[in-house]
Amino acid sequence: PATGHLACGGSGVGRLPEPADIVREMEETQARGKTLAGKKVLVTAGGTLEAIDPVRFIGNRSSGKMGYAVAQEAAQRGAEVVLVAGGTVALADPPGIRVLHTESALAMREAVLQEAADAAVVIKAAAVADYRPKERAKQKIKKNDAELTLVLEKNPDILMELGARKRETQILVGFAAETQNLLAYAQEKLKKKNLDLIVANDVTCPDAGFNTETNLVKIIGRDGSIKELPLLSKQKVAKTILDAIESLQK
Numbered sequence: 001p002a003t004g005h006l007a008c009g010g011s012g013v014g015r016l017p018e019p020a021d022i023v024r025e026m027e028e029t030q031a032r033g034k035t036l037a038g039k040k041v042l043v044t045a046g047g048t049l050e051a052i053d054p055v056r057f058i059g060n061r062s063s064g065k066m067g068y069a070v071a072q073e074a075a076q077r078g079a080e081v082v083l084v085a086g087g088t089v090a091l092a093d094p095p096g097i098r099v100l101h102t103e104s105a106l107a108m109r110e111a112v113l114q115e116a117a118d119a120a121v122v123i124k125a126a127a128v129a130d131y132r133p134k135e136r137a138k139q140k141i142k143k144n145d146a147e148l149t150l151v152l153e154k155n156p157d158i159l160m161e162l163g164a165r166k167r168e169t170q171i172l173v174g175f176a177a178e179t180q181n182l183l184a185y186a187q188e189k190l191k192k193k194n195l196d197l198i199v200a201n202d203v204t205c206p207d208a209g210f211n212t213e214t215n216l217v218k219i220i221g222r223d224g225s226i227k228e229l230p231l232l233s234k235q236k237v238a239k240t241i242l243d244a245i246e247s248l249q250k
C-alpha cells in the first residue's frame with residue numbers, strides 16, 4: 001500500500017497505490033521472469049527458541065520478516081523454495097512455499113542439513129541462538145532463592161557446518177547483525193564460514209534490523225565487493241540480495 005491521507009481522516013500506510021505504479025510493478029515482475037526456475041533455494045528465518053522449562057525460553061528480537069521476504073522473492077522468480085522458520089516466528093506461511101517450523105537451534109540444524117544437500121542456494125537469515133540452557137527443566141521452575149543461575153552451553157554454528165560441506169556449485173549466503181565494526185566483523189564471518197555473500201546490517205540503526213519493516217544493509221562478496229544499499233523495504237532488500245546471487249550464477 002501507498003502512504004498518505006487515508007479515508008478515515010488519518011495519515012499513514014494504507015492508500016491504494018496509483019494505478020500506474022501497480023502496472024509498473026507488474027511489468028517489472030513479469031520482465032524479471034522465472035530466473036530461478038528449476039533451482040532449490042533454502043532460506044532460514046527468525047529467531048530460535050531455547051527452552052528453559054515448559055513455559056519459559058531464551059529468544060531474540062528477530063521477527064523473520066527479512067527471511068520471509070527473501071523466500072517470497074525467490075518463489076516469484078520460479079525457485080522451489082523451502083523456508084525453515086525458527087521458534088519465535090509468528091508470520092503466516094507464504095503461499096506456494098514449503099515451510100518447516102522448528103523451535104530450537106538444534107531442531108533448525110537438523111532440518112537445514114537435510115534440506116541443504118540438494119539446494120542450489122542457501123540463505124541463512126535466521127538469528128540462531130549461540131547458546132542454549134544446559135538443562136531443560138521438566139517442570140516449571142518455581143521461584144525460590146533470590147538468585148537463579150542458568151548454565152548455557154554452546155549451540156552448533158549451522159552456517160559454519162554448511163560452509164565446511166559446501167559443494168562447488170552451491171551458493172551460500174549469511175547474515176551478520178552487528179552493533180559495531182560492521183564491515184570488519186562481516187568480512188571476517190564471510191571468510192570463516194566459507195560464504196559467497198554476506199548481508200551485513202547495523203542493528204543499532206533505528207528502522208533497520210530486528211522486527212522492522214525496513215532494513216539498511218551492505219552486501220559483501222567473497223571477491224571483496226561491497227554494495228551499500230539505502231534504507232529500503234525488506235522486499236526491496238530481498239530483490240537486491242537475489243539479484244546479487246543471480247549475478248554469481250552467471
Ligand code: CTP
Pocket residue numbers: 105124125126127128129130155156157158159160173174175176177178189
Ligand atoms: N548462524 C548459524 N548458527 C549459529 C549462529 C549463527 O547458522 N549457531 C548464522 C546466522 O544464520 C547468520 C550468521 O550465522 O547467517 C551470522 O550470525 P551472527 O550471530 O551474527 O554471527 P556469529 O557467528 O554467531 O558471531 P557473533 O555472535 O560472535 O557475532
